[in-house]
Amino acid sequence: MAAEKKHNDEKSLDAFSSPVLDRIFSGDDPGVWNLPGGELVLPRVFGFCRGVKRALIMADKAVTAHTDGHKNGNLVLLGEIIHNPWVNDYFSRRGVKILTTDQCSSCVGRYVTREDTAIIPAFGVPLEIEQQLKQIGCDIIDCSCGDVIRLWRWSEKAVKDGFGVLIFGRAMHDETVVTKTRLAAAGGKYLVVENIEQVEKFTKMIADAHEAPDLREIFGPDATNTDSPSHFLTLAQVSQTTMLYNHTQKICEMILDVFVERFGKSAAKKQLMFQPTVCRATQDRQNAAVELCSSGCDLVIVVGGFGSSNTRHLHELAGKYAPSYLIEDAEAIQSPAQLTTYDGDSDDSVSIKDWLPAKRPLKIGVLAGASSPQVVVGQVLEKLAGFLK
16 A cells, blocks of 8 residues: 555656656766766755655645546635746646635635635645635645644744744745744734844844834834734744755854843743754755855756745855856746846846856756756756757
8 A cells, every 4th residue: 555655646746757857867977967068967955845745746636536526616726835836837737726815815715615625735824714714614635834834833832831933034925924824823922034134133122121112113014913022032933944044043043142141041041942943855955055056066057936935045055156047947048148037136037148158168056946846957957958068
């Protein structure tokens, strides 16, 4: 039975696989595609993590069940299953109705009925929506990532123990949005800080006991559900699971230092709790990316969705070592002279010229986020290889 299940699971992922990558990793120099004009190099670990694979297998089996006529009603996905346009388009083409963020907030009874099957994406859904789905009695396929669920459980327990929760992450990222709603449902206070600069603002507030600034005014209304820093004098800190691990370590040190400075070491120990919620797969991919980029690449191509936090962070890491371009697919590479890439300033795509160096041989590193399918990475590699022949 176990062997059969494994076979069926692998079959569910066939659509996302790539013979190009299979060939590269089965060669004499695994992970390297040697070409007359240089080489394309892949990290030791990249692409789909275990949580993403689980979500896609569950969604694929749900589609198959409907296609075979075993289920009635519609298949409704409550938002993007992961942050990758190719993957979401794949399920949309197979008949899955994918709701927008606005539609999800009022989906029960309107877009999802008792006869339908609701697919919860890897980021989860707000507790209220989950409860409403259970109340109407529809089938539910819960693809929530195990690492994200552990983050909820730990932070909810911290709230019950009287701690305010500081979340290191993007305030409007799907995962963090759901975490915020679950903490609010538990009666907790939260504050989201998105970068080191915002952590510095927070620690300054803790250090200055005489000031009581308005948190919503400083960090924005989406970042917190309270005005007062006093809720965070007993503090539990978590990180969105896809954040940079070294940044998470740094902010923990910053928070500990300011609490010790204000309250003393003994009191700070009682008033602080840290939980390393950056997932293992994210850490592994970040470490592998640094290993590759530090080996001396002429440029780095990062493949993944622009909305993917873990992919953006790989792009950020790569940029410390070489020119780095985040692209969603092979179509972004129009020619050796023109490329459509992610622009962090505008949070959108931008067309750039003369991105490919003229020198030969050329070493190009290729990275892929945890939500990037191999099939898309393989297509990008084939496009790049055409420039090095």
